[in-house]
Amino acid sequence: MSQSNLIAIRQFGEGEPILLIHGLLMNGTLFQPLVPFLLSRRRILIPDLRGSGNSKHLLPPYTPTQHARDLAHLLDTLEIDSACVLGYSQGGTVAQQFAHDFPERVRRLYLVCTFAYNQITWREKFEGFLMPWLLRLSGIHGIARLLARNASELDPEQQRQLEGIINDNTLENALLSLEALRDFDSRDWLKQLRCETLIVAGDSDTAVPLHHAHMLQAAIPQSRLLVMTHAGHTLLWTHTAQLAALILDENEVATIH
Numbered sequence: 463m464s465q466s467n468l469i470a471i472r473q474f475g476e477g478e479p480i481l482l483i484h485g486l487l488m489n490g491t492l493f494q495p496l497v498p499f500l501l502s503r504r505r506i507l508i509p510d511l512r513g514s515g516n517s518k519h520l521l522p523p524y525t526p527t528q529h530a531r532d533l534a535h536l537l538d539t540l541e542i543d544s545a546c547v548l549g550y551s552q553g554g555t556v557a558q559q560f561a562h563d564f565p566e567r568v569r570r571l572y573l574v575c576t577f578a579y580n581q582i583t584w585r586e587k588f589e590g591f592l593m594p595w596l597l598r599l600s601g602i603h604g605i606a607r608l609l610a611r612n613a614s615e616l617d618p619e620q621q622r623q624l625e626g627i628i629n630d631n632t633l634e635n636a637l638l639s640l641e642a643l644r645d646f647d648s649r650d651w652l653k654q655l656r657c658e659t660l661i662v663a664g665d666s667d668t669a670v671p672l673h674h675a676h677m678l679q680a681a682i683p684q685s686r687l688l689v690m691t692h693a694g695h696t697l698l699w700t701h702t703a704q705l706a707a708l709i710l711d712e713n714e715v716a717t718i719h
Contacts, residue, residue, distance in 0.1 A: 468532050470516035471540075474506040478569070479542050480709065481507045481533065483560075485551030485576075486643055487605070487628045487636060489515025492550070495699055499706030507545065509536060511556065513635040524635065525642040526559035534564050548572035548709065550698060551670065552639075555646045561655050562648070571659040572709060575667055575695050577674035578681065579647040590644045594637055602631050615700055624696075652681035659685040662708060664693030664701075 472490050474497050482493045490508035500506055510517040512532050513524040522528075533556070537545065544567045549557025554576020561568045581587050597605055606628035610621045659682050663675035672689065679687040688708065693701050 468517075468520065468535050469512055470510045471536060472506075472508040474508075475501040475504055477502075477504050479505040479507055479545035481509070481537075481545045481547045483509070483529075483533070483547065483549040483553035483556050484511065484514070485553045486639055487609075487631055488551075488553075489627060489630060491515070491623075491627050492698065495702045496706060499703060500709065503710055504546075507536075507540070507542075509533065511553075513639055515630060518630075518632060518635055522635075522638050523642065524639040526555045526646055527563070529556040530560040530563045533560055534567065537567060543567065544569050546570045546572070546709075548574060549576055550574045551576055551695065552643050555643065555648070558648045558652070558655070559646075561657055561659075562651055565656060568657045571655070571657045572662065573659060573678055574662045574705070575664060575670050575697065576678070577670055578649045578652055578677055580670070580674070581644065582673070583671075594640055597633065597636055597640070602633055602636060603629055613696055615694055616696055620696075620699055649677075649681065652678065653683060655682050656684065660708065661685055661687045662690065662697075662705065663687065664690050664695065664697045666692060666694045667697075669695040 480500065484490055484492045489510045493508050497506055511529050512520045513522065546569050547557050547560060549555065554573045557571060557573060561571050581590050600608065606625045609628060610625035613621055613624060616624065661675050661678050663672055665672060675687055679685050690697055690701050690704060698705060
């Protein structure tokens with residue numbers, strides 16, 4: 463683990479750089495299962511976003527705009543002109559913002575289990591209203607237990623790891639991050655993105671339903687959508703090899719199913 467002037471980062475491997483951006487209530491540890499698959503062919507950059515993990519001491523705002531600025535500063539510090547960028551869940555909003563604000567720094571964009579705007583359906587609006595109250599009432603530890611136990615597709619050890627990652631948050635930072643996530647809306651400017659984009663979604667993802675992936679694909683000019691079968695919001699852990707194959711070779715469609 464090393465520390466930039468702003469956000470903490472893990473680095474592995476050599477080759478074409480790829481920036482892996484984690485989601486809400488997560489930190490860079492989320493991507494540990496993916497590292498062995500990419501290690502021999504990519505320089506892997508895994509930051510902890512401002513307010514999370516080893517960057518939790520950094521002050522707000524915890525908005526996608528601020529996260530994008532932090533990532534640009536990080537690349538400057540590492541003397542990297544551009545990189546492939548993968549955003550997972552909420553990290554996908556940061557990846558979109560980064561590609562919009564710093565287009566010359568994105569070689570290729572991967573948007574995994576993410577969205578342009580997550581307040582479309584009545585269910586999503588209700589969940590957006592309810593989640594801050596659940597966080598306040600249950601606390602971080604209560605939410606961590608709830609989310610880990612509900613991830614029934616994970617084995618017990620993976621559930622334990624997920625609970626540990628969520629437990630690493632502070633309540634204040636989580637609430638501020640949740641508010642920023644609820645306000646994010648890229649629909650008006652997605653058409654301006656010009657980088658090659660691969661959108662990956664799970665057909666069983668209830669946290670970010672499939673209609674979000676279709677919205678992204680319809681709006682981003684140079685985009686392609688791949689849907690993994692029998693995959694949910696935790697496909698990073700349940701379909702790790704398949705996701706790695708897509709990152710290393712976008713034409714590797716045969717391994718998705």
